[in-house]
Amino acid sequence: MTTPPNASPTLDGLFQRVLGRQPEALALIDPADKMRVTGTAPMRLSFAQAERAIAALTAHFIEYGLPANSVIAVQMPNTVEFVLTMLAAHRAGLIVALLPQLWRQADLTIALNRSGARAIVTSSKIDGVSHADLAMNAAAEAFSIRYVGGFGQDLPEGMVSLDDVMAADFAEPVTVPADARRAAIVTFDVTADGFRAVPRSHLHLISGGLSVFLESGLPQGATLLSALLPSSFASLAASLVPWLLSGGVLALHHPFDIEVMEREINAAACDVLVAPAPLAQRLAEAGLLDRTPTLRHVLGLWRAPEQVASSAAWDHPQATFTDLYLFGEAGLFGARRAADGLPATIMPGAHGAPRAVASSSIAGEILITPKGTLGLRGPMVPAVAYAPTSESGNSLVSGKAIDYVDTGFAARLDRSTGAICITAPPIGIMAVGGYRFLSQDLSEWAKRLGQNAMLTALPDRLSGYRLAGRTSDNARARDAFTELGLNPLMVEAFRDRPAAD
Template sequence: MSAQRAITQAEASPRALQDALQGALQRALQGALQETARDASPEAPPPAPAAAPRRVSLGSLLAATARRHPDRIAVVDPADKPAWSDRPAITWTYAAAAEIVERLARGLRSWRLPPGSRIGLCLPGSAESALAILAVEAAGHVACLLPVSWDEERLLAAAQGVALSAVLTQARLGSAAPAERLCTVAARYFGLRYLAAFGPDVPDGVINLDRFVLDGPAGEPAEPAPASAGIVSFVGGDPERPIYRSGESVVAAAAAHLVAMRVAPGERILSLIGPHDLRGLATGLGAALVAGASLETMPLFDGAAFAAALRRPGPTHLVAPAFLEKNLAGRDLPEDLRSVALVHRAPARLPGRSRAAGRPQSLRLDTVVDTIVFDETALLSGRRGTAADLSLVLGKPERLALPATLMALRHGPDGRLAFRGQASAAAALQRGTPPTVPSDAWQETAYAPVLFAGLATAIEAMETPEPAVSPEIFAPA
């Protein structure tokens, strides 16, 4: 049974989901790369029974779909991209995306950086951003997601705080010049050894990634790619609060989200949230690769461009910030729109019961998914108006219909929410070696649900108690 089929069973039989999802996800995700390799080489002998399975990653999912369905669309650039980047809007198939990722990864591996080095990605949510994330992962380094809106001081603080060795960016973004901004950062932080950018008019001293891709080697890799070293994102866009999670944790977070979203292979995810943090990565690129779907993002929101993208034919799943619900409600939405994921950041007020699907003042759609992001620790999704409605689940965590090893939820003694499982395995990043994050450890958050009659009406931030200060002890003179 495939991961997608197990996810589809959620509505018909929650118990079947409990039984099937655990094994299906593990087989489909961890075994994707091995199964694909056997399809490509039918005469190759099966792997030795004692061989450990390769770790699942976003790149392994890309490669698996590229081998099985090379002509399926993977990433779609917004139509207005040339206006703000001087770069063409390109539609990438899975096969083409896999080849470009491999070219980029080989180039990154040629840099004199030790495995697991931290490489910043300061890019808008276009195709280059998705390919760069996958290439850094394939090169065996840690991708650090730097919001392209950050100014020089915040970029410098992040570069110093996580010890960046390189940054991939873009020459132009509207009237801004991210590559030039990062040149100034590199002049102030000498640990930044490599700076590379996509686009025309790349500044002097900056590696041109377009040439990097065109002149790079193509074809199958000569040796197995290094293991994924993980992802770093920043809590609330604060450069002083980096969070690390493994590649497996990113895939698990996307899989848990898809249980509610239910995206079928070959369908389209249209996202208004860039892959700059957990919410954008898990609901966008991660979800598309786990489902074998297509991803289209809109880095710079334009009402007319969004309306045109939404009207394009084909089954579509929209991912949007929760505040856009009032703009979408009451509008004539396309029949091909299969679901709308409204993404909230904790703390947040949950939609009232009168806004459940089919009620007055609601979206004219019976497939609304609420998603709440708890800093960079966890992402919780539930289909509105069903047994998985987040108002019900946050009121009684035992209602969460996911395998415990994927995600578990509980109320702490003071009411705080805590998560456990592979989808929430994350920890604060230190300048040294990335931490080992056990998936069986409870991750406490700073948030608690506001309950009324057993239902959660909001998520509020709890005050963190100040640690007791030990008296200073002075040695006698």
């Protein structure tokens, strides 16, 4: 497939541009412990090898009759197969719905029905959990699903082996013409109004990734190690898109084995680390940068951006540190720290990429809404997906059309500097790492366990919140929540504590 020279690029278009320049260059590296995670051997693919696998998967999706612009749901670990599947789906004209790895049958069924997915792709096992069985059970409850595919061994009956597809001969497919304005992904968020699907175009994705790439000052040909699960807009904007923009190497790490991560950085001579910011700061304080001399850039993602202002100074001059402020699936912005190591001042209004250059192109706009919350708008922000709409389809607030997303994060302006201060997360929403849910759901889930059961969220510096539970029989509570198909974070809230000495 070729893209007209003046057309806006898609993700696959960016890949093909790099492929045309350096087909034999190394492109993708699997996690070193992939055998433990999925039971399959790790791969190292050049751009030409990746292209062959992408073309084979593309031909397969088209041959199976998945119509253009239909949704293919993907629940996979941070491995090479995810990247290949996503690029192949786009080349086949499909929209990729990203399903978080921690989701179990209850969450999966809601997401599949909400997005109207026609297909689902997963791995046989991830960290010992049979995701193939989860996918088959969820597909049985989603009437729109017509195709289920998987990578790995011992796939259940009815699931197509995509490893066999990549290894087999195929006819070059007739692909759908590329259109960057077309929806590329669907992610899932929770707001005060509840669960919602958030579609994004290729332009949204590339705008977000370009702002990260330029603000952090990543070099061409960079080797990035991404320790992010591929289930959100932020994970793609901070890893997959910068890789394609730099034309370098994307090394993948399945979170989090610190010793394995260190070996991977040194083995691939990575110069960029992409990881949750609290973890990256802890690793730096523990001497990681001294043991990984090639690292020059660290991109730290803050899923609780209200924590940035109180974070420790970055006292590691051998590597720059860029704070990436994340606001659910609404959007993000980045700010590279200066020589003093302190978080950069965030001013309201339009900001460029890179932020320090006044003449740079506009990456977005930050504002304080009339409700005293932080709002975002710009080329990466899908405003229509968040706001209530009128019959004509315009996004409305109090009857007026808007073009921004209210993130729900409480914010104010500093009286002396005019800078934005983010003070609190959205009311009524809990976030454990990248998993967001309504606080009222905790009490509803606890009620299913009977009287005297409690499930609550406690503040946690690393993940925002952590879950804790109490009941008269923890083992029974774990079994009940597992049977209900709830997220393992809920199940493990009722883990047994060691007896005090």
